[in-house]
Amino acid sequence: MKNTLNNVEEIAAAHLCMGCGACAGLYPDHVEMVETLEQARRPRCITNVAKQGTIAEQTIKVCPGRQITYPSTENCEQIEETLLDEWGPVLEIWEGHAENHELRFRGSSGGVVNALAHYCIEKGGMQGALHTKARKDIPYLNRSAISTNLEELLEASGSRYAPSSPCDRLYEVESASKPLVFIGKPCDVAAASMAAQSRPELKKNLGLTIGIFCAGVPSVSATFDLMSHLGSTDATDANDLKELRYRGHGWPGEMTVVPNNPEDQKNYASISYAAGWGDILQKKRQWRCHMCADHTGELADISIGDPWYRAIASGEKGSSLVVVRTRRGQRILREAIANGFVSAEKRPLSTLPDSQENLLRVRGAIWGRTITLRALRVPFPRYNGLKLFPVWVKQLSLREKLQSFYGTTLRVVRKRLYRPERWTYFSVRAGVDKGA
Numbered sequence: 001m002k003n004t005l006n007n008v009e010e011i012a013a014a015h016l017c018m019g020c021g022a023c024a025g026l027y028p029d030h031v032e033m034v035e036t037l038e039q040a041r042r043p044r045c046i047t048n049v050a051k052q053g054t055i056a057e058q059t060i061k062v063c064p065g066r067q068i069t070y071p072s073t074e075n076c077e078q079i080e081e082t083l084l085d086e087w088g089p090v091l092e093i094w095e096g097h098a099e100n101h102e103l104r105f106r107g108s109s110g111g112v113v114n115a116l117a118h119y120c121i122e123k124g125g126m127q128g129a130l131h132t133k134a135r136k137d138i139p140y141l142n143r144s145a146i147s148t149n150l151e152e153l154l155e156a157s158g159s160r161y162a163p164s165s166p167c168d169r170l171y172e173v174e175s176a177s178k179p180l181v182f183i184g185k186p187c188d189v190a191a192a193s194m195a196a197q198s199r200p201e202l203k204k205n206l207g208l209t210i211g212i213f214c215a216g217v218p219s220v221s222a223t224f225d226l227m228s229h230l231g232s233t234d235a236t237d238a239n240d241l242k243e244l245r246y247r248g249h250g251w252p253g254e255m256t257v258v259p260n261n262p263e264d265q266k267n268y269a270s271i272s273y274a275a276g277w278g279d280i281l282q283k284k285r286q287w288r289c290h291m292c293a294d295h296t297g298e299l300a301d302i303s304i305g306d307p308w309y310r311a312i313a314s315g316e317k318g319s320s321l322v323v324v325r326t327r328r329g330q331r332i333l334r335e336a337i338a339n340g341f342v343s344a345e346k347r348p349l350s351t352l353p354d355s356q357e358n359l360l361r362v363r364g365a366i367w368g369r370t371i372t373l374r375a376l377r378v379p380f381p382r383y384n385g386l387k388l389f390p391v392w393v394k395q396l397s398l399r400e401k402l403q404s405f406y407g408t409t410l411r412v413v414r415k416r417l418y419r420p421e422r423w424t425y426f427s428v429r430a431g432v433d434k435g436a
């Protein structure tokens with residue numbers, strides 16, 4: 001495997017691409033995102049980027065797959081120092097939900113992500129929100145969309161446990177006349193934040209960044225497994241499919257296939273979120289997600305996930321765990337609460353580790369995994385500014401520490417990480433829906 005990576009296609013070949021789309025979003029005339037069956041989305045150079053030094057350099061610079069740089073935490077206003085190494089900057093933790101019934105009902109947890117976007121559009125002087133929703137023509141694939149009103153925001157309610165690349169429309173944020181909300185997975189937010197460092201217009205127009213917690217992105221092939229499990233005879237045929245839901249319509253909601261034919265409506269099939277994720281989807285996550293150290297969006301103004309610290313009562317309405325990371329995030333959350341868009345109560349900082357124990361263990365394993373890849377001369381991502389060794393020491397048992405070495409060695413062999421990554425392109429282009 002090559003040691004020096006000269007362009008985004010080479011980063012992808014080295015199993016490091018996360019599929020965020022930042023390369024395509026900053027240089028849409030040179031790079032496009034395509035759907036793959038086995039991985040997430042992948043960049044395809046449509047001009048000879050390798051030969052265009054500056055573009056190749058710039059796309060590499062903003063790529064979170066290769067490296068993410070976290071700002072110095074010396075002057076960070078962290079309340080509790082111990083959280084910093086494990087969860088990044090945390091000013092406050094809240095638990096709450098969207099005041100709008102539909103946003104809450106259709107949302108993944110409590111609909112707070114889109115409720116905040118709604119506030120920013122209605123009262124915060126922002127133009128819209130760049131985020132991810134299902135494609136209308138092929139509902140099992142995602143598209144990046146800019147929503148400008150409640151109806152459009154509702155189309156994006158609920159997590160899509162399938163590849164997405166919201167950064168592939170960053171050029172529209174950069175050239176917008178007013179700021180926008182950016183919503184994405186931690187890697188998407190990292191890419192947008194890194195791109196903003198060298199692009200003043202983009203920085204100015206990222207009015208609020210919201211990161212959703214993420215344990216890794218399942219491939220489209222995983223979604224086909226889910227649909228087959230739910231009875232689709234030919235999962236790739238989208239003709240009979242009206243909707244594919246992974247979350248929402250209750251909390252945490254069921255993974256549900258809704259057929260197109262109104263006569264079949266009663267026969268739609270579903271599986272619990274826990275079984276759909278645990279038994280099917282999570283088995284097919286791209287390798288780069290296993291090397292992810294930031295599952296909670298540490299570069300975002302606000303990060304949002306599920307408050308799993310407590311058992312959910314049957315029929316309970318949705319609730320979101322809200323991590324405030326910056327003063328801007330703090331101000332906007334307070335305004336959204338004061339203006340009746342979000343209802344929330346403050347929680348102790350310990351609610352975060354209590355809610356996401358599994359994410360902490362994965363972060364703990366990254367140091368051991370990185371050392372192993374380095375020793376085996378397999379490409380690995382860099383996290384400048386994160387202290388991963390102390391988390392490995394503190395959070396993993398001896399068995400888990402050893403596993404971070406030998407488990408990674410086994411994966412290198414099984415997944416053939418010493419060879420260039422392989423994938424099958426779909427004939428459809430990744431969903432960049434200009435109409436939304």
Ligand SMILES: Cc1cc2nc3c(=O)[nH]c(=O)nc-3n(C[C@H](O)[C@H](O)[C@H](O)COP(=O)(O)OP(=O)(O)OC[C@H]3O[C@@H](n4cnc5c(N)ncnc54)[C@H](O)[C@@H]3O)c2cc1C
Binds near residue numbers: 112184188213214356
């Ligand atoms: C792949 C994946 C893994 C997840 N892992 C965890 C986890 O480990 N722990 C946990 O607590 N929660 C996890 N979640 C759920 C996520 O944290 C919830 O979206 C969050 O609780 C916000 O809920 P909400 O009701 O406030 O959001 P909503 O109001 O429903 O809004 C959801 C927002 O997320 C955006 N979005 C949906 N899917 C994607 C996607 N694939 N890529 C980028 N943006 C997207 C939508 O555009 C929308 O704006 C995961 C979600 C995904 C997609």
